[in-house]
Amino acid sequence: MIHYDQETYKPEQNESVLDCLLRHGIAPPHSCRSGICQTCMMRAVKGNPTPVSQKGLKETLISQNYFLACSCIPQEDMEIALPDTQLFRKTTKVIDKALLSPNVLRLRLAAPDDYRYFAGQHTAIFKNKFLGRSYSLASVPGIDHFLEFHIRLLPDGQVSQWLQHEVHAGYSITISEPIGNCIYLDRYLERPLALIATGTGLAPLIGIARDALHKGHQGEIRIYHGVRTRHDLYLHDTLLKLSEQHSNVRYIPCVSRESVALPFHKGRANEIALNDIGNFAGWCVYLCGNPDMVNTTKRSVFLAGASLQDIHADAFIHSP
Amino acid sequence: MSKSLYEKIGGEAAVNAAVDIFYRKVLADDRINRYFEGVDMERQAAKQKAFLTFAFGGPNKYSGKDMRDGHAHLVKNGLNDSHFDAVMENLGATLKELNVPGELIAEAAAIAESVRNDVLGR
Structure with a gap:
């Protein structure tokens, strides 16, 4: 049985989740119907999607039970939801x-x-x-x-x-319910991480840094925090301490609107990180905060060699 | 039965290896990158993957109509043969970089070439 949006649907034998929904007059977004375009991605809230239906998805999505409705022939009862919906x-x-x-x-x-x-x-x-x-x-x-x-x-x-x-x-x-794909992956243990935040974009990234260290992360971790003035570096002491406790952690406070001397860096966090790291091949990159920073940096680090699979981003949109 | 082009090139693993390289070339190519601006990169990469799967002779269900509908707004913005040529060039360079033999590159190019008129809305 498939449970979706408070209704229950019974798939025929060998019928995909998408076909079953379409047959009942429900049309979630979909396009190629061949497991390639990823338009029909959904999330299993209960029950497990088939491995075939998760082929080609980013690992951060797989670990949260996302799957492609067009290529999932359900093997057990599933409760499913559209991506980005928070159910409870x-x-x-x-x-x-x-x-x-x-x-x-x-x-x-x-x-x-x-x-x-x-x-x-x-x-x-x-x-x-x-x-x-x-x-x-x-x-x-x-x-x-x-x-x-x-x-x-x-x-x-x-x-x-x-x-x-x-x-x-x-x-x-x-x-x-918590959602979001900006999360640490266990396979990153040995890899270098670049965590680039503006403003309170630091919140998820300090979480990811501590999570990585807690799981025994061995690779380098660089935390770039971009703000306007020194007073906005709201976790300065915490991050200094973290970098003293862990030899693989570096904290780079970046101040864009006042002149500063070391250990502060003058400029925008993303530009300082790009200069500092140069070639991003092999790096795992996390970007959180200002949407312009997130979107331009996503592209810059990709062009500088980071694999799209290893770029994770969360743009913060402020509404009153 | 002889192996298909898709199998000879290396199947899904080859597509996965090619997508980052190809997409990076496209974004860095000033002749065409304006057509790729302001679009979510992950969605775009999934589409690039679909295109590469198609060009490698792999499983796909895209039709001429999909190609027309998917590119109509770009044709309105001036998409023409020169841009299609640039994409073909990037495709060839990607496969070369992955050490795909010349005759297989030619086969893939011929498949990609077959949708030129649909993409350009002719």
């Missing part, structure tokens, strides 16, 4: 709040039971049933017993202002 919401309690800089609020929530996530994913935090905003997780499952978020405080931010002024320790808060 959970309510939990605020543990504490702290300002990390004038513009960044650290929020820690108790991790709800059975809340499974990967470091680097994001979730929506809801002010009420209808108003939510997406925030990246900065915590790491298996190390932190709480969920941590770095909230950029926008002057007109409906959720960030509410979190800053009205939410206190002990408050009940609703969050969604």
Whole structure:
């Protein structure tokens, strides 16, 4: 049986998930129907997709049970969803709040039971049933017993202002299922990682760095944090400490709008990283933060030799 | 039965090896890269993969109509033979880089060439 959008469908023998849905008048996005174009990608929430239906997908997607509906002949009951949908919401309690800089609020929530996530994913935090905003997780499952978020405080931010002024320790808060593909892969253990963030794009990347180290990462890890002024380097001490504790971690604070002396670097994080690393062949690259930075850097590191399979990106779009 | 072109070139593994190289050449090619701007890179790479699978004689279900529909907006923006030639050149250079023998490159080029009129909407 296939469970989709609160309905149940019975596939015929040897019928693909896509064909079964189409036969019932449901048309998820699809195109080539040969397992190549990846337009019909869906996610199995329950049950396992067949290995054939995951051929050619990025490993970050495979590890989250994404599959191609056109080439999946279901072998067991499956509950499926379109990509980028967050199916469940959970309510939990605020543990504490702290300002990390004038513009960044650290929020820690108790991790709800059975809340499974990967470091680097994001979730929506809801002010009420209808108003939510997406925030990246900065915590790491298996190390932190709480969920941590770095909230950029926008002057007109409906959720960030509410979190800053009205939410206190002990408050009940609703969050969604975590999603997102900016996650660490176990096969990267020996590989060099370039983590390039602007602003609170650092949240998922500190999570990925700690997750990698926790899993025994041996390769080099370079963390580039790009901000406007030194005051915006909201995890400076934490990252310095991390680089002192681990000989394979380098932290490169990048300041674009004021003159600075070492250990600070003057310029944009992505440009400094590109100069610094030069040839990206063999590098695994994670990009989070400003959408322009993310999109241009994705292309630059690819042209500089990184494999598309090893470029992971999460563009932050700010809405009030 | 003799091996198909797809098998001779190396099947899916060959496509996977070729896609990064080919896409990188296309993005670096100033004659054509404007047609690839502002499009999600992962989606684009999946399409490049479909194209390479097709050119290598592999399994695909693309029709002439798909090729026409998929490129119509680019033809409106001036896509012409010179751009198609540039893509063919990048395809050849990619296969050369992967040490594919010349006669197989010629076969792949002939398959890719067969969709020229559909791509250009003629």
